[in-house]
Amino acid sequence: MKKTFMGVRLRRLREERGMTQVALARALDLSASYLNQLEQNQRPLTVPVLLKINAVFGVDVQRFSDDDEARLITGLREVLADLPAGVGGEGAGEAVSLAEIRELAAGMPAVARTLLALHQRHRQALERLAALGNDRSGEGVLAPHPPMAYEEVRDFFFARQNHIAELDDAAERCAAEWGLLPGRADEALAQRLLVAHGVRVVDAADLPGQAQRVFQAEAGLLQLAAGLERGQRAFQMATQLAFLEQGAELQRLADSAGLSGDQARALARIGLANYFAGALVLPYTAFLRAAEAAHYDIDRLGHQFGVGFETVCHRLSTLQRPSARGVPFFFIRVDRAGNISKRQSATHFHFSKIGGTCPLWNVYEAFAQPGRIVPQVARMPDGRAYLWVARVVSRSGGGWGVPGKEFSVALGCDIRHAPQLVYSRGLHLANPEAAVPIGMGCKVCERDACPQRAFPPIGRALDVNENHSRFAPYPVAAPLAATHRS
Template identity: 65%
Template sequence: MVLRMNSGARKTFMGVRLRRLREERGLTQVALARLLEISPSYLNQIEQNQRPLTVPVLLRISAALGVDVQRFSDDDEARLVADLRETLGGMAEPVALAEVRELAANMPAVARALLALDRRWREAEERADALAARLGEDRGAAPFAAPMPYEEVRDFFYARHNHVAELDDLAERLFEAWTLQPGRTADGLAARLAQVHGVRVVRDEPEGAGGGAEGEGAPLRIFDPAARVLRLSPLLEPGQQAFQLATQLAFLEAGEQIDRLAAGAGFRSEQAGALTRIGLANYFAGALVLPYRRFLEAAEGLRYDIDRLGRRFGVGFETVCHRLSTLQRPDARGVPFFFVRVDRAGNISKRQSATDFHFSRVGGTCPLWNVYEAFAQPGRILTQLARMPDGRTYLWIARSVTHGRGGYGEPEKRFAIGLGCDLHHAARLVYAKGLKLDDPEAPTPIGAGCKVCDRPACPQRAFPPVGVATAADENRSRFEPYAAA
């Protein structure tokens, strides 16, 4: 297990987290100091952030109190910093990055409360916009009420670092119990459906998909519960067939667990709960087709070579990337990845994170990000070292994928897949070969979207950051790239 306690040479001060943990356990400073075999004065200095939390003391805390050392990782702090910078970016009085980091490190509960208040304010604004649109009024903004359930679902997975242990463990046990073989799971899953659930699998054109079963919008999977028939689209490759079969089995074999997870999330809308059930079923399917330990061992052995992993397990590029972003089991962690799928217009249709990388929910993403270059070089894997405004550097892998839907003249779905990780993990990936990982000038400066990016000299800036548009005239000349045209 890799524990990242520091970013660069920065000391790790975790006094507030340690004090909160102590108070949750009902311990005094003297009692905890005795358990950790340190002096009460030393413990007091740690809690007051006068002394850093060292690795030996952290390991004693883990042993004495039975807590995961990742609780003291700075990844959660980095997520809070990124979210706070976006939330506070539009304030009339700028909030310095140092103050934001201090708030995230020493008062994380207050920071999360601020984010919750901001989220509720945005939802109220979105509901007002939607109501104004229905009444024929113009509040100066388009309605955003419809995507709100999707935001809730993304937050559900984001809070879990894109790892759902209950479903992952169950899928792995079932893979072994059913004696499935990596890369050849479709037949075994179909046999399970038939023998245990009485479901017959038919691989032909689904009925009732108007305009031709292979046309635009035709479903990939149709289940008739009365007839106990599961119809799969003939367009599916073997790996895609296995995934669809596993998704159907998710509802039949893990339906109780999926319902419990969705019901316990406290969603505000029924639609968010329904979408989460689908997301959890897809998660279970990926975990069943690509069982955790087998897949992690293969990934480590092949240095995370996506194409070779795809051939070994019989699945496509996108499926491998999505699964790589979920390998965060506490006792067997893979590289923490951020996974994203975008179209040419910059619409993000999938976004999953096992790390702290953050893209804005406001105003698009960064055109300097290599995921957009992937459309210009179809099928080729592109690599990029990219540095965010907060100084963090990432290795990004991007490639375009095409989802064929039918015959001649019918449009294809084309996306770009991005998979990124923090620079300190880059050496574990085959894609780091030939890159200047130690060169501070090598990374491309990118941002989380123009509205929240504070790089004034960026040649691709489309509009100023939130709050800059009303600045004095003498400051506006810095943003000529978007003002000229």
Template identity: 60%
Template sequence: MHKQFMGGRLRRLREEARLTQAELARRLGLSASYLNQLENNQRPLTVAVLLKLKAQFGAEVERFGDDEGMHLVAQLREIAHDLPAGGQGGGMPLSQAEIKELVANMPGAARALVTLYQQRRHLTEQLEALTVGTDAQRNGQPAAGMPPSAPYEEVRDFFFARNNHIALLDEAAEAFAQQCDLPQGAAAEAALVAQLRQRHGVQTRMLTGVGEDTPRMLRHYDPQRRVLCVRASISAGQRAFQLATQLALLEAGSHIDLLVQSAGFGSDHARGLARIGLANYYAGALLLPYGAFLQAARDCRYDVEVLSQRFGVGFETICHRLSTLQRPSDRGIPFFFIRVDRAGNISKRQSATHFHFSKIGGTCPLWNVYEAFAQPGRIVVQLARMPDGRTYLWLARTVSGAGTGWGRPRKTFSVALGCDIRHARELVYAQGLDLADPQAAVPIGMGCKVCERQGCTQRAFPPLGRPLQVDENVNQSAPYAALP
């Protein structure tokens, strides 16, 4: 086991608790000189001390885990590749060793750098949008503008910072389901209609027409008339989810408002997106209550299709709910959930762990999330190893929306669920895999532009910050060979 030097984090935890070194040392049963050595990275943080810290500070000690650190390292590596190179020799302005040292000793400063970079990128995008609009107006065209991506990133970071688990909503939804004796999954549809009517005076109507907007409209609520319209042609599980989402906004609106206000979002767009995300979270927790769903998942060894059949909801809904089961008193497996289209665009990304993919240059083409498109409807399993040596078990499958009529494109995505290999034996998908063989894992990366792997035949872009090896007398199978 590698030694962990986390003096900066320990010092910040102590200062936030407004304790002197002597006072904290007394509470932990340590000498003041030993604690001073820990805070100055002269001694590694041992398991015994970590347990004492957890007894003293509780959940706050979870910040000493590797998950946030690995995520910050990945973010800073990507930022370092994207910033102008310093010095005459070129190359990244920050080395890998410097990044790891910064995250280990000053995680607050690392997070601040990430925030500053995100703000810079947001302003750059706004400037580009204004430039595009000005050019269009000069050419006699309306200024379309480019919508900034920052609000989506703000909301994703909000969920990531909470390990994709919102305890306030999860507990409220579970309590409501027990109080109202609500059936689980798709079977809750009729009961949800009744609860909306009885508790909030909302009448529910099913959209069965064939108007132009009907195929696109899944749910529409009129607050003045207190009428909720839900598309009839979607599955029972989808209808139940739409009903539960509306109930969330009415029943748990105060909880949602409190979470949004305390998050400090930078725009109305981000606050609106967060409200939708939190309402969806409550809906999932209402249909799939924490305790019952986690026990069912453990009983079937996290077999997603078995859970889908039992609860009557879709493959994607089950995967998403599995990625939220991080209640401190009873944790499920920390999953990473992602949804992509054929072009590699990530439309959903939720994480209870540290797995990180690049935001520039696309994701890795060797990842099984893309292989799933070649085998529609079939679960594809993969052991994947990242450049840092960590190995993950991934399962992926395509999901498609119902057809909405001739000439209208059908939505098709690949949904993937992944976890660290140390949890793999708890999953049914590990059957037949040699988890102990390092050669069984497919080497993948965060994305071609920031991946440091050499000799990859699938590389689509040259690695950022690395000079290319150009020789007209040599032709290699691996494109964009970089100098060592």
């Protein structure tokens, strides 16, 4: 474990419980002078002390992890990049250095989160002003403009590190009680629907809007799209069982998430039901043991549990039970145009919120190699390195002329966890030169020499030099008169 200085967080823990230094030192069986050194960042917080804090106060040790610090650093850098010239960052007369950002994120995380929240409200206010300027009604009154529902739900899962313990535990109990077998869960789930709820499962050729599941409560009928594989059928039945048997818990979790409206809460219930379904088909303990035994070989796990590549990747990103953690993964699904339709993170990797992803990322290279898993060791501008694996998944439209779906699905982890993955074999994990330099996107990436840069970072002046062009956004046409003379 590297040296971790968490003095401010330790003081905050003490203040929250109304304890003096002497009282906290006594509770943790430490000397008062040693605790004072910890709080003043003169000594690093060690694993034994963390375990004592967990045992005495029941505090999750992730609260003292540097994963949260990395998320805050990335968010603060985006805030500074998004500020106009003259308001912080470059061009303001006093730039905020990366060292100062790190100090704020590490020492005062609550302040950092407050700044991020204020910036989000600032951007929402700008959007309302822009809408007001385009208002043609003459009333000049705009309703509040909350964040989009899917963004709220995404942030809810992100705040929980993509692990919903209540649903995971319930799903594991149900899987044991109902006798679900790996690769054959669909049989037991169909039986559960029929016996416990009087619901028959039938195949249907033409469901509306390319839906995969339609539930008719009054008729006691669950229609599944024809052509689904066994794992897909199991997932759809498990999702319906989540609504039938865990409805109250889904509602409680959605209501307690602090979401802004009914649409966001409804979307949260769907996301939570899908989470329960994945946990039911791939029970936590059995799946984690299988994943560790297979060194996280996604295809092997898919064959063992009868599910697809994307389902395995998504489930791997949720294995963060405090008593039995798997590798903390990030999961992403993107199309050819760069639209991110799914993104989940169990750790510090922070997906950019201000547009664009990096074309050097292997999630795009996977489209050129369909059917193959494409590994990549990638390094971010802050020096952190990651191992990513990506593969294209596709789904037929169901008939001639019907558009299908095609996505690149990627799973990534911090380089320190890479040796646990089968995909690290043969890769130069310790060689910095072997890593591909990528970024969060051109708007926030400071790699000036990147050959794929599309435009300069936000807030940075464009270097315009007739004799030495560092950046040309588009070819400059010849003057009209010169063209005429030629």
